[in-house]
Amino acid sequence: MPQTTMRQIADRAGVSVATVSYVLNSTCNVPIGTETRARVHAIANELGYHRSLLGRSIKQPLRHIGVAVGAPDQTEQTYTAELFAGIREQTLDAGYYPVLQPMPHQIGQSAGADLVRRVGEVHRSKLIDGFIIDKAPFLTAPLVELYEQGVPLVLVNSVPDVRTSDGRPVPIVNVDNRLGASLAAHHLLELGHRRIGLILPDSGGTRLEPTANRILDVLHGYRDAISAAGLPRDDALIMQGDLVDRACTQKAVESMMRLAAAPTALFVADDAMAVMAINALRRLGLSVPGNVSVIGYGDWPIVSRLAEPPLTTVHTPLRDNGRLAAKLLIDFLETGSVNDPSIVIEPRLIVRASTAPCRAATKGSA
Amino acid sequence: MPQTTMRQIADRAGVSVATVSYVLNSTCNVPIGTETRARVHAIANELGYHRSLLGRSIKQPLRHIGVAVGAPDQTEQTYTAELFAGIREQTLDAGYYPVLQPMPHQIGQSAGADLVRRVGEVHRSKLIDGFIIDKAPFLTAPLVELYEQGVPLVLVNSVPDVRTSDGRPVPIVNVDNRLGASLAAHHLLELGHRRIGLILPDSGGTRLEPTANRILDVLHGYRDAISAAGLPRDDALIMQGDLVDRACTQKAVESMMRLAAAPTALFVADDAMAVMAINALRRLGLSVPGNVSVIGYGDWPIVSRLAEPPLTTVHTPLRDNGRLAAKLLIDFLETGSVNDPSIVIEPRLIVRASTAPCRAATKGSA
DNA sequence: TTGATTCACTGAACTAGTTAAGCTATTCTT
DNA sequence: AAGAATAGCTTAACTAGTTCAGTGAATCAA
Numbered sequence: 001m002p003q004t005t006m007r008q009i010a011d012r013a014g015v016s017v018a019t020v021s022y023v024l025n026s027t028c029n030v031p032i033g034t035e036t037r038a039r040v041h042a043i044a045n046e047l048g049y050h051r052s053l054l055g056r057s058i059k060q061p062l063r064h065i066g067v068a069v070g071a072p073d074q075t076e077q078t079y080t081a082e083l084f085a086g087i088r089e090q091t092l093d094a095g096y097y098p099v100l101q102p103m104p105h106q107i108g109q110s111a112g113a114d115l116v117r118r119v120g121e122v123h124r125s126k127l128i129d130g131f132i133i134d135k136a137p138f139l140t141a142p143l144v145e146l147y148e149q150g151v152p153l154v155l156v157n158s159v160p161d162v163r164t165s166d167g168r169p170v171p172i173v174n175v176d177n178r179l180g181a182s183l184a185a186h187h188l189l190e191l192g193h194r195r196i197g198l199i200l201p202d203s204g205g206t207r208l209e210p211t212a213n214r215i216l217d218v219l220h221g222y223r224d225a226i227s228a229a230g231l232p233r234d235d236a237l238i239m240q241g242d243l244v245d246r247a248c249t250q251k252a253v254e255s256m257m258r259l260a261a262a263p264t265a266l267f268v269a270d271d272a273m274a275v276m277a278i279n280a281l282r283r284l285g286l287s288v289p290g291n292v293s294v295i296g297y298g299d300w301p302i303v304s305r306l307a308e309p310p311l312t313t314v315h316t317p318l319r320d321n322g323r324l325a326a327k328l329l330i331d332f333l334e335t336g337s338v339n340d341p342s343i344v345i346e347p348r349l350i351v352r353a354s355t356a357p358c359r360a361a362t363k364g365s366a
Numbered sequence: 367m368p369q370t371t372m373r374q375i376a377d378r379a380g381v382s383v384a385t386v387s388y389v390l391n392s393t394c395n396v397p398i399g400t401e402t403r404a405r406v407h408a409i410a411n412e413l414g415y416h417r418s419l420l421g422r423s424i425k426q427p428l429r430h431i432g433v434a435v436g437a438p439d440q441t442e443q444t445y446t447a448e449l450f451a452g453i454r455e456q457t458l459d460a461g462y463y464p465v466l467q468p469m470p471h472q473i474g475q476s477a478g479a480d481l482v483r484r485v486g487e488v489h490r491s492k493l494i495d496g497f498i499i500d501k502a503p504f505l506t507a508p509l510v511e512l513y514e515q516g517v518p519l520v521l522v523n524s525v526p527d528v529r530t531s532d533g534r535p536v537p538i539v540n541v542d543n544r545l546g547a548s549l550a551a552h553h554l555l556e557l558g559h560r561r562i563g564l565i566l567p568d569s570g571g572t573r574l575e576p577t578a579n580r581i582l583d584v585l586h587g588y589r590d591a592i593s594a595a596g597l598p599r600d601d602a603l604i605m606q607g608d609l610v611d612r613a614c615t616q617k618a619v620e621s622m623m624r625l626a627a628a629p630t631a632l633f634v635a636d637d638a639m640a641v642m643a644i645n646a647l648r649r650l651g652l653s654v655p656g657n658v659s660v661i662g663y664g665d666w667p668i669v670s671r672l673a674e675p676p677l678t679t680v681h682t683p684l685r686d687n688g689r690l691a692a693k694l695l696i697d698f699l700e701t702g703s704v705n706d707p708s709i710v711i712e713p714r715l716i717v718r719a720s721t722a723p724c725r726a727a728t729k730g731s732a
Numbered sequence: 733t734t735g736a737t738t739c740a741c742t743g744a745a746c747t748a749g750t751t752a753a754g755c756t757a758t759t760c761t762t
Numbered sequence: 763a764a765g766a767a768t769a770g771c772t773t774a775a776c777t778a779g780t781t782c783a784g785t786g787a788a789t790c791a792a
Contacts, residue, residue: 003490005748016772021750030751031769053491054423055748058777100466124369125419126777127493246671272672279674305612306638306672308645372779382742387779396781397739421778424747492747 004047006055012043020044024051057126063096065329066128068115068136078300079318080134083156086322087132094330099128116142123151130329132156132322144170154329156321159213161342171332171341173325177214180314180347181221181269184295187312187349188265189229192358193293195237197256197263198222199249199277201270202242218269218297237263241273249273253280257292264358265293271303271313278307278354289356299350309353316347370413378409386410390417423492429462431695432494434481434502444666445684446500449522452688453498460696465494482508489517496695498522498688510536520695522687525579527708537698537707539691543580546680546713547587547635550661553678553715554631555595558724559659561603563622563629564588565615565643567636568608584635584663603629607639615639619646623658630724631659637669637679644673644720655722665716675719682713 006020013020015036022030023040053062067087069080084100091098101118116139122128123146130152136143140155140162147153148164155162155172162170188196200215219238226233239256241249249268256263266281268274274296278288286292288309296303296313304311324343331338372386379386381402388396389406419428433453435446450466457464467484482505488494489512496518502509506521506528513519514530520537521528528536554562566581585604592599605622607615615634622629632647634640640662644654652658654675662669662679670677690709697704 007748017749018751018773019771021748022771025750027751030771033770036770050487050490052748053487053493054420055491056750057420058748059750121416121419124416125421127419272668275672279672282674302638302668303672306641306645306669308648371777383779384743384781385741387781388741391780393781396741399740402740418778422780424778425780 003052004044004049005052006049008047009040009043009049012047013039015040024049061129061333062127064128065091065096065098065326066101066119066122066131067098067134068101068119068131069134078302079298082301082318083134083322086319086324087326088322089319090323090326091330094326096129096326096330096333098326112136112139113142115139116146119143119151119153120146130154130333132325132329133158152329152332154325154332156325157214169341171328171338173321173328173343173345175316175318175321175345175347177217177316177347178221178224180297180316181218181267182225183221183347183349184267184297184314185222185225186228187351188267188293188295188355189225189231191265191293191355192360193263193265194231194358194360195234195261195263195265196222196226197237197239197266199239199241199252199256199266199268199273201273202240202248215269222267234261241268241270241276246276246279249276250280250283253277254284257281257284257286263292264360265295265355267295267297269297271296271298271300271307271311274311274313274354275303275307278309278311289354291359293355293358295355304352307354312352312355313350314347315350317345321345369418370410370415371418372415374413375406375409375415378413379405381406390415427495427699428493430494431457431462431464431692432485432488432497433464433466433500434485434497435466435500444668445664448667448684449500449688452685452690453692454688455685456689456692457696460692462495462692462696462699464692478502478505479508481505482512485509485517485519486512496520496699498691498695499524518695518698520691520698522691523580535707537694537704539687539694539709539711541682541684541687541711541713543583543682543713544587544590546663546682547584547633548591549587549713549715550633550663550680551588551591552594553717554633554659554661554721555591557631557659557721558726559629559631560597560724560726561600561627561629561631562588562592563603563605563632565605565607565618565622565632565634565639567639568606568614581635588633600627607634607636607642612642612645615642616646616649619643620650623647623650623652629658630726631661631721633661633663635663637662637664637666637673637677640677640679640720641669641673644677655720657725659721659724661721670718673720678718678721679716680713681716683711687711 006017010017010020013036019032019036020040022032023037024044067084069083084098087098119131132154133143134156136155136158140159143153143155144162144164147170155170157174158172160174162172164170185196198219200218223233236259237256239252241252253266266277268277274294278294281288281292281294288294296311299313299315304313324345328338328341328343372383376383376386379402385398385402386406388398389403390410433450435449450464453464485497498520499509500522502521502524506525509519509521510528510530513536520539522539523541524538526540528538530536551562564585566584589599602625603622605618607618619632632643634643640660644660647654647658647660654660660677662677665679665681670679690711694704694707694709
């Protein structure tokens with residue numbers, strides 16, 4: 001394929017490359033004669049000219065945005081898709097192009113170092129202007145270092161507050177999981193439930209920092225709601241399941257329902273685990289929401305379609321999350337700074353059919 | 367951040383840029399003195415030099431591979447993740463870097479045109495050397511045109527056989543869904559089932575060509591197995607569900623079980639829909655696999671964890687799919703051609719707990 | 733001692749588009 | 763008609779690393 005260059009057009013038209021560049025960019029402050037303009041356009045069309053991004057990037061930014069996301073386990077996939085959809089909308093509208101780099105940066109520190117190296121490399125090479133980095137575990141320190149060195153980046157769903165060594169805040173967009181958990185618990189309390197079990201996803205040894213933070217936030221949100229309702233704290237009602245191993249979630253549900261004061265409602269802090277919990281309850285001969293109400297977390301689209309009954313859950317607006325992160329980054333790229341670099345996104349309660357008023361409460365009041 | 371260049375190193379070391387390049391690339395055929403070599407290395411370390419990809423790409427290819435995938439509905443996400451995991455392994459091992467471009471190219475023709483334009487642009491600009499394009503609907507023609515113009519690309523899970531205008535085959539890696547469907551049906555036949563319902567995912571109006579092909583392949587594979595077993599063809603046992611709308615799948619299951627000769631087993635050609643089908647059967651008071659066996663298709667990881675009972679299904683080795691596509695592309699990039707440009711991947715039966723011997727058959731034989 | 737060979741390195745072309753500065757004519761002002 | 767302004771275009775520097783051809787000096791063979 002004969003790659004057409006401006007030089008070829010210039011030669012044919014009998015003008016300089018600069019003139020061709022001015023014509024094709026319709027730069028107004030340099031006047032070019034109507035006739036020359038037409039001739040250049042005609043020849044460009046004839047030769048099927050397409051501008052080279054690489055050439056343009058000598059003087060101008062490429063307007064590419066790197067998006068680093070991890071896809072370690074299955075729950076993350078629908079998470080990533082939603083987040084990226086938001087980023088896509090915002091960037092394309094602003095004339096930027098999002099490039100996804102699915103780095104397994106959540107698996108360990110060595111892979112994380114790969115990501116940091118790669119981010120530095122493509123930025124120095126001017127291949128990518130700025131970065132959106134999702135759930136950066138163990139990486140806050142090296143990423144802040146990059147930020148201090150002038151690499152524009154926005155963190156997503158990482159630690160709550162990140163600052164440079166001289167105290168400037170690093171742009172970040174987080175979902176308020178504490179609020180989300182509190183919404184879930186509050187919904188169950190409003191339905192009259194008084195013993196509400198909490199099943200958290202595993203945050204075991206190798207798991208990543210931001211996920212652990214999310215789990216802690218959920219725990220705190222749950223406790224906020226419980227204590228706001230004037231109920232005593234009961235740690236027997238808090239257990240950990242596992243995102244991957246169904247037997248683990250099942251065991252957690254079974255042992256919780258075996259308690260003398262068994263819960264009448266379960267808050268399972270991940271939709272996929274919530275479905276496993278519903279299955280486990282069914283095996284125990286308990287109906288949902290007849291005997292036990294179940295509320296999930298995340299509103300993962302695929303899961304809500306597979307749940308029986310349809311799952312009441314907490315929607316985390318990941319699309320907004322992506323959109324705002326992209327907006328923050330583009331503002332930074334265009335103006336060199338951002339007004340409000342720390343954005344918190346509020347989850348919403350989605351009531352479907354897996355929660356119902358507490359029977360015990362109805363009986364008690366009757 | 368003061369971006370260090372070879373010029374700076376050269377100036378400090380009192381040598382030319384060429385010498386620095388030779389030293390840092392340890393090019394063997396050009397001899398450089400031990401002392402100069404050491405000095406250049408020392409200065410490079412001191413200044414914290416990192417090679418610019420953009421500079422290098424003047425003479426050398428960037429070794430970037432573009433991966434175009436769509437993520438329109440939820441089923442696709444785990445599909446994409448598996449595929450990309452395979453591509454990642456293969457490309458990184460070979461020193462190439464995969465860049466994901468999640469284009470919504472499966473939504474319509476205009477978005478598809480965007481993808482084709484983008485592919486041409488980044489290839490002309492030498493930003494990306496070659497492309498892996500997944501399920502290119504409506505796009506075969508323009509993509510083949512690009513291939514003829516010298517853009518290295520490999521298609522994945524598209525139409526069975528693609529050729530250029532002069533008859534050369536375009537590299538392609540497809541999963542043999544006809545075989546996969548036949549495996550599923552054969553498994554049920556071996557368990558003694560004689561009336562096997564087939565529920566296909568919707569291929570409605572706006573759906574894409576390759577998906578429609580997949581559905582047809584599944585249909586043919588099912589019929590292959592049925593007729594090989596000497597059973598009559600019964601189109602009442604074939605229905606369409608919907609990947610998104612659970613009510614639709616439920617209706618299909620209900621009306622099928624209402625037949626005078628109701629099936630004793632269902633082959634539901636998508637795991638997510640298979641879970642919906644199990645829920646629908648349970649609502650009808652039928653147990654799985656006690657009354658009705660259910661086999662899925664795809665072996666989507668998230669779904670197999672949520673199914674109750676664990677789903678017997680057909681595993682489509684998407685990781686291999688990605689790996690082989692990447693291998694094909696890299697071979698093409700390095701040698702300029704490939705030996706066997708058309709690869710077919712064979713699915714495997716995964717037996718879990720949602721299928722069991724046919725009771726009717728046992729009764730009949732007793 | 734001459735000629736060839738090798739060592740160690742340099743110069744310059746290459747890629748491809750952007751843009752500030754400069755240079756002719758021509759037109760306009762007074 | 764001199765001087766200024768302006769339209770219309772060109773020149774050249776910019777980016778940054780790769781690589782071929784070439785050059786000067788030292789080494790070695792005859």
